[in-house]
Amino acid sequence: MRWARYDHKGKISYGIVDGDTIEEVNGIPWENPEKTGNTVSVNDIKWLPPVIPPTFYAAGLNYAEHVIKTAKRIGKEPNIPEKPDIGYRAVNAMIGHEENVVIPKDAGEQVHYEGEIVAVIGKKAKHLSKEDALSCVFGYTIGNDISERDWQKGDRTMWRGKNTDTFKPMGPWIETDVGDLDKLTTTVKVNGETTIEFPTNNMIFDIPTYISAMTRYLTLYPGDVIWMGAEGASPNMKAGDVCEIEITNIGVLRNTFVAEE
């Protein structure tokens, strides 16, 4: 089932997506919402991030080739993570499917995409074993962890390198039935041309490993999201470019880059 969050004529709702139609519900997906019977065309809505998380987690470096290429780009030795230390991103930066990514006037040339699978938490969880870890996951969506590499390299934190407004597209919806994670493929296209394709689950530390490690020390809450990192490197994105991230059985997250006015 695909759960979207959207704005229709100024009203923000969740709904169930079926082809080009969304059936509105009252409430939020992980709290047994009621169907209202109202339907709307996907052409008549604005897509919103499918959830605004209480805490926005991100694995960051979690695919081997990406670690090596990122290290090379910033002139450091590759440092493959030895344990699943989770990181964070910021809610201010979130936008939905089809919203524009705004490149700040003073950004450098290296504005990059990172196409990631995102686990959406549906149940409060602490002290989960690896075996039970996925029991707290409601479904999956797609994230684009956009990064300005000069700022990422030069600043003391990743505040503007990763968390500038509009730098965190997420969507288009939450899919509850992705099937076998090992059978998913992530494909990124820029202006219709495939720039990278990789097995989504080819992570250094997989989702159960992260959730089990995290919940030793922290409580996960419904609506929390965990962005699982991306493989490879990105070309430099510029105003006018359209970035599409597709993950098997989830869908396509599409965003256009524009210049700050």
Added chain:
Amino acid sequence: MRWARYDHKGKISYGIVDGDTIEEVNGIPWENPEKTGNTVSVNDIKWLPPVIPPTFYAAGLNYAEHVIKTAKRIGKEPNIPEKPDIGYRAVNAMIGHEENVVIPKDAGEQVHYEGEIVAVIGKKAKHLSKEDALSCVFGYTIGNDISERDWQKGDRTMWRGKNTDTFKPMGPWIETDVGDLDKLTTTVKVNGETTIEFPTNNMIFDIPTYISAMTRYLTLYPGDVIWMGAEGASPNMKAGDVCEIEITNIGVLRNTFVAEE
């Protein structure tokens, strides 16, 4: 005016604190809430963090002596920040005034307090000049940025070093009338003995400088909090210790450390 958020017999409300009495309101402080006329004694409530922020910002290193002592502790050269690069903390870790800080079983000896003034945002804000920066601040509260230094030093991120559950006490309330920030003093006591006292505003980068720099790239939203960092170093805190952080014209944030069961 002092705005508290509290739990009274299972109901979560905001209210205005006057001495030992809280007058309940309907709504949230920065949206012109209505007084209900109901009052409750502060002895009959559980204090909650005065806001759950959409984004939880933290300056981290923002007082010179703290930077030098922190560097020495982790065996690195002191690295005084050259610009106001904001950091982040996580909502899962928040607790209120008088709640217990739980030290995990496997924590090392260096569990430390950091007593900080916290700016609470009351208006959506972007592109603020330094002169206008404080116009988006609703009021101030107190934060204790508890840190486990071995994890802070050894992990790739600050996830458990800073964001273990209960490691972010905040409160007791939001004070809207602190007066001149240059006249405030932060005093930390452990088991009744003063361990440090410093001018609250003796920051490397002050609040207007941070807000102006941040809002060049990001939008601040009502309810966001900015923890401004702490001076000096902390003794090692252990189960049974009571930590009190007092800031002039705001109040006292008190929390007891306990061992994980």
